[in-house]
Amino acid sequence: MATETIQPPKRSPRRRSFAPRYPGWLTAPSLIYYMIFFLGPLAILVVFSVATQAGFGSVSYTFSTSQFQALNDPLYIKVFRQTMLMAAGGTALTIAIGYPVAYWMSRYLTRYKTLALLLVIVPFWTSFLIRTYALKIILDPQGYLAHFVEWTGISNQFNVLYTGKAVAIGLAYNYLPLLILPVYASLERMDWKLVEAATDLGASPFKAFRQITLPLTLPGLITGALLVFIPMCGEYVIPQLLGGGQFAFVGTVIGSNFLGAQNWPFGSAMAIAFMVLLSIFVVIYIAFATREEQFGA
Amino acid sequence: MPSPGTPRRSRHRFGKRMFTGWAVLVYLVLYLPIVVVVIFAFNQPTTVPHGASPCSVDPSRMGNVTVWNGGTTCWFHTALNDPTYVPAVKTSFWIAFRASLIATVLGTAAALALARMKQRWRVPFDVLVYLTLVVPEIVIAVASLIFFVQAHNNLSIFPTLGENTILLGQIVFSASLVMLIVRARFVGMGSSLEEASFDLGGGPIATFRQVTLPRLLPAVIAGALLSFTFSFDDYVLPAFTNGTVNTWPIVVYSAVRFGVTPAVNALATMMLVVTVTLILITGLVLRRSGASDLTGAPPPTIP
Numbered sequence: 001m002a003t004e005t006i007q008p009p010k011r012s013p014r015r016r017s018f019a020p021r022y023p024g025w026l027t028a029p030s031l032i033y034y035m036i037f038f039l040g041p042l043a044i045l046v047v048f049s050v051a052t053q054a055g056f057g058s059v060s061y062t063f064s065t066s067q068f069q070a071l072n073d074p075l076y077i078k079v080f081r082q083t084m085l086m087a088a089g090g091t092a093l094t095i096a097i098g099y100p101v102a103y104w105m106s107r108y109l110t111r112y113k114t115l116a117l118l119l120v121i122v123p124f125w126t127s128f129l130i131r132t133y134a135l136k137i138i139l140d141p142q143g144y145l146a147h148f149v150e151w152t153g154i155s156n157q158f159n160v161l162y163t164g165k166a167v168a169i170g171l172a173y174n175y176l177p178l179l180i181l182p183v184y185a186s187l188e189r190m191d192w193k194l195v196e197a198a199t200d201l202g203a204s205p206f207k208a209f210r211q212i213t214l215p216l217t218l219p220g221l222i223t224g225a226l227l228v229f230i231p232m233c234g235e236y237v238i239p240q241l242l243g244g245g246q247f248a249f250v251g252t253v254i255g256s257n258f259l260g261a262q263n264w265p266f267g268s269a270m271a272i273a274f275m276v277l278l279s280i281f282v283v284i285y286i287a288f289a290t291r292e293e294q295f296g297a
Numbered sequence: 298m299p300s301p302g303t304p305r306r307s308r309h310r311f312g313k314r315m316f317t318g319w320a321v322l323v324y325l326v327l328y329l330p331i332v333v334v335v336i337f338a339f340n341q342p343t344t345v346p347h348g349a350s351p352c353s354v355d356p357s358r359m360g361n362v363t364v365w366n367g368g369t370t371c372w373f374h375t376a377l378n379d380p381t382y383v384p385a386v387k388t389s390f391w392i393a394f395r396a397s398l399i400a401t402v403l404g405t406a407a408a409l410a411l412a413r414m415k416q417r418w419r420v421p422f423d424v425l426v427y428l429t430l431v432v433p434e435i436v437i438a439v440a441s442l443i444f445f446v447q448a449h450n451n452l453s454i455f456p457t458l459g460e461n462t463i464l465l466g467q468i469v470f471s472a473s474l475v476m477l478i479v480r481a482r483f484v485g486m487g488s489s490l491e492e493a494s495f496d497l498g499g500g501p502i503a504t505f506r507q508v509t510l511p512r513l514l515p516a517v518i519a520g521a522l523l524s525f526t527f528s529f530d531d532y533v534l535p536a537f538t539n540g541t542v543n544t545w546p547i548v549v550y551s552a553v554r555f556g557v558t559p560a561v562n563a564l565a566t567m568m569l570v571v572t573v574t575l576i577l578i579t580g581l582v583l584r585r586s587g588a589s590d591l592t593g594a595p596p597p598t599i600p
Contacts, residue, residue, distance in 0.1 A: 022505075026410035027422060030403040030472055038429055038469045040448075041440035048443055101323050104316035116320075118580065123327050125576050128530050129549040130565040133557060134330030137337060140363045176327070205312060234433025236533050241553055251435040258439045258537060268443070271436045282431050 048268035059265055067269035076253070076270070080277070083250045086164060086239075087232035090171030091179075091225050097172060098179040099221070103213075105180075106187035117184065120177050132170060132241050139166055139242070162244030170238040175228040182227060186220020187213075219288055226285040230278060250274050331569065338373070338562035341366040356558050372563035381548055382564050389545040392460055393528035396467045401521040403468070404475025409509070411476070412483045429473045438537040441466045445538055458540030466534050471524030478523065482516035483509075515582050522575065522582075 049067055054060040070076075105116050123131065138145050139161045146158035160166050190213065198208040214221075236251040245252075254274065257267030341351040343360025352371040360366075376382055411419055445462045448455035456462055490512070494504040510517075532546040539547060552561045 021413050022409040022501075024410050024414060024418065026406040027414075030407040030476070031422065031425075033403060033472065034425055034429065034469065037441075037444075037465055038425075038437075041437065041444035042432075044444050044447060045436070045440040097323060100316055101320050104320045108313050108316060119324060120327065122576060123331055125526055126331055126569055126572055127546070127549065127565060129532060129546050129553060130334055130561075131330045133549070133553045133561075134333040136553065137333050137363045138329065142361060143363050173326075173330075176323075230431065231433065234435055236435045237550070241550075251433065254435055254439060255537070258442060264443060267439055271439055275432060275436055278431075278433065 045268050045271060048265050049272045050269075051265045053263055053265050067266050068273065070266060071269060071273055079248050079250055079253050080274075082248065083233055086167060086247075086249070087171070087229050087235075089164075090168045090175070090232050091229045093168055093172040094175055094179045094228050095221070095225060098176050098224075099183055102180045102183040102187055105184055106190075107192070117181070120180055124174075124177055128174065129237065129241075132174070132238060135166075135170055135173060136161065136241065139169070161242065162246060164243070164247060166242040167239050167247055170242040171232050171235065174238065175232060178228045178231075179224040182220050182224035183217065186217045186223075189220075190216045219291055222288050223285065226281055226288070230281050230285065233278060233281075234274075334562050335566050335569065336365075337362065338559055338566045339368045339370060340372075340559045340562075341369050352560070356556055359556070359558060362557070362559055372559040373567065375558075376560040376564040376567070379560060379564075381543060382545075382560070385543045385545045385548040386564070386568070388460065388542060389529050392464050392467070392544065393525045396464050396471055396528040397521045397525040399464075400468050400471030400524045401475050401517060403472040404520060404524075405479050405513075405517055407472070408476045408480035408483055412480050413488070426473045426476060429469050434470075434531075434533045437466070437469070438534045441534065442537040458538055459542045462538040462540070463535045463542070463544065466538050467528045467531060471527060474524050474527065475517075475520035478520040479513060479516050483513060486512055518582050522578075526572075526575075 047061065048059065050063050050065065051059045051061050052064050052066060101120070105113055109116055137143060140146065141159055141161060149155055149158045160169070194212050194216075195208050198212055199205060203211070233249075234251050235249055236255055239247050239249040239252055243249075250270065251274075254267050254270050257263045257270065261267075340362055342354040342358070342362060343366055344358075345351045345354060350371055351367075351369045352375040407422075411422060414422075441462070442458075445455065445458055445465075449457050456465075490508050491504055494508045499507065530546060532550055535542075535544045535547060536550070549561060549565075552558070
């Protein structure tokens with residue numbers, strides 16, 4: 001056909017890239033590994049969540065939503081709500097402690113920024129359980145901090161251990177770097193000249209912070225907040241050690257269905273429901289992290 | 298005559314002092330637990346029978362060891378001779394060593410291929426990697442428990458619950474960790490040196506060995522060390538898939554729940570010394586690789 005001969009020959013791309021590509025099959029080992037040891041367990045978790053318990057420790061494979069219906073019980077709804085609230089409280093505490101530190105690093109430090117960041121991370125390379133145990137020593141009602149608090153008269157009964165307060169302190173302590181790092185990164189990207197201009201034009205430092213620094217670092221702050229909130233919801237050890245087992249988190253209830261009660265189908269259903277709930281926050285996190293990347297640099 | 302800038306500068310200085318004060322306080326609190334652990338490694342039981350060694354006191358009669366009762370160094374000896382502590386540390390070390398080795402190989406290989414892969418293939422893989430990092434560990438732990446029990450019942454090639462199931466479970470998270478770190482470095486490196494090597498007639502293997510790997514090595518080592526620390530310190534996954542094996546975090550956990558003796562502190566202190574040494578090494582490695590932005594930047598997002 002004439003039209004075909006008129007058409008210009010397919011142009012080869014003008015710039016051929018000589019960048020060597022590593023072959024795609026290099027991903028195969030990890031892909032297979034994830035399929036077996038990550039997606040496999042998750043798939044069997046789904047199977048178990050719709051199975052039913054048939055006697056102690058054995059299940060019959062059915063398709064029943066009874067486990068999920070059993071979740072719709074005031075007792076378990078309370079556990080879910082309590083977990084979310086504690087994680088939210090822990091996140092708020094982490095922000096209150098961590099934001100000023102990140103601000104200080106970015107605004108006032110010049111030479112020792114990297115060192116300051118490193119010093120925030122270093123404690124977390126020691127054993128997590130040992131650190132949590134040390135918090136237990138510190139918060140002990142007969143310990144030195146308790147004596148000090150009672151001596152100063154702030155409170156005459158220092159009862160923090162095995163309450164929600166201890167859990168919140170433990171959460172904030174253990175997740176602090178995870179908040180400081182993204183907030184610091186977004187503060188570093190901010191143009192401090194804007195703050196200078198605002199104060200030159202007569203804004204008080206607080207007003208300049210509220211109208212410039214905070215809005216500009218908000219995406220980083222939200223990213224960091226979700227980065228600590230999501231794992232805090234799934235926390236298993238801190239509520240057990242610092243809450244003394246009296247302070248149930250979703251994670252601890254899931255765990256007890258496997259280690260103690262041996263009701264695997266119910267525990268599986270709870271785990272699935274928990275993942276679905278958390279995925280909402282993960283989606284929000286991804287949206288913010290992507291947005292920050294677009295506007296940030 | 299006072300300069301017009303004075304009030305603001307003094308306010309600036311005041312703000313700086315406030316923030317510095319707060320930061321110093323936060324740093325003190327961050328390090329306080331570690332200091333407490335070290336100090337209480339030298340603690341004595343509340344009452345020591347006359348003439349007896351403080352460390353020979355039965356744990357149930359130890360009294361309150363969360364207040365200072367006087368110093369002793371015997372716990373270090375006791376800790377090293379405890380029938381469970383040192384074997385548990387050895388088990389943890391051995392598992393973490395193998396996990397980080399396998400995870401480093403898997404993660405590095407995938408990172409190399411992924412970094413310059415077509416988006417169509419890359420995105421689903423990325424989603425999978427992020428899933429492994431985002432799914433709460435307790436969920437993975439119980440899922441792995443069911444999986445390994447069922448897998449062993451149906452296929453005998455799968456191990457029974459024990460060291461190997463801990464290892465197999467931990468590699469998932471560790472491989473993702475290594476992949477992210479190595480990939481960030483690999484993408485940041487650019488491909489010009491590799492192109493040059495190709496132009497000069499280097500084959501893919503020679504290029505990898507002589508150009509890519511040496512420049513990538515700091516990130517690979519950093520990833521391996523990170524995944525080692527993760528495995529070594531991991532409690533939740535092993536707590537469900539350990540069978541009857543005791544890892545060091547499992548020993549510490551039960552000690553913390555049912556009464557700690559200063560011997561645990563003593564062993565923790567000894568390990569702290571080892572860890573600090575490792576951190577210093579990693580710090581030097583990271584410094585050379587210039588990978589410090591890895592920790593600061595928000596994680597690369599799924600496009």
